[in-house]
Amino acid sequence: MRGIVYLVATPIGNLADISKRALETLAAVDLVACEDTRHTGKLLNHFNIKKKLTSYHEHNEQARTEELTEFLKQGKSIAVVSDAGTPAISDPALRIVQRAHEIGAKVVAIPGAVAFVSALIVSGLPTDSFFFGGFLPSKKNERRRRLAEVSNVPATLLFYETPHRLSKSLIDCLEVLGNRKAAVARELTKLHEETILGTLEELTEKFSSGDIRGEIVLVIDRIEIANQKSQIANEKSLPERVAELENEGIDRKLALKRAAKEFGLPRSEAYRILQAGK
């Protein structure tokens, strides 16, 4: 009989957000695999849980997964936790989940806090359809390329951000996505929790000094419905449409002008998307 992997969500700030089932599971398993044994040790201490801990983070994930898999083969149970929130969401866990499935061990979710879900629901932006993109790339060119890729996704966009990158990312979001509505959700569930709403232009201006601290989720409105329709009707991205028009013999300037009109975008914005998509 194989063991069980429990993916246990922990709070993203407020310790009262831990679930009863999470505590019962952490108390019952044979081993807790966590990103930082000191951090999780403190959490378990707070709830008077004494448990064997082993580190499981991005630097030892590969080797440690094999050890954990052996453990499962012996019929033992493991709780996987990350420093905050839900394991496997921009955090380690995916590998052990895949290995557990391969050896026929059961994988069970013990759900709880996820930062991007809290950010989405407080942002006031549509929740019917959303796209979570994890962390945006740290390099400017890659970040702009990534933004261009998701520009036409007909869903509210969510990204994790670090305080020192927020200002630069906001500038790129504004230039690649256009001036959409957005929200910066900061320190969710904590003492200094706040959600700052505005257009990307306003938020870029507000955070231009780079003076922001804490943990951040960036929430951005979807492309306008008019643009979405044009995208769906054409089933093409703006750079593809420009290339198509050029292939028809239209010069680049005119192709861009026409594509911008079809996508309902100002020409300058269409030009930026075209450049970012290169």
Ligand code: SAM
């Ligand atoms: N596994 C976590 C989850 O379920 O949300 C995410 C871990 S990821 C390494 C850490 C990032 O999540 C932070 O840089 C920040 O973008 C976001 N985050 C975590 N806690 C947060 C909080 N209390 N408020 C806002 N964002 C938070």
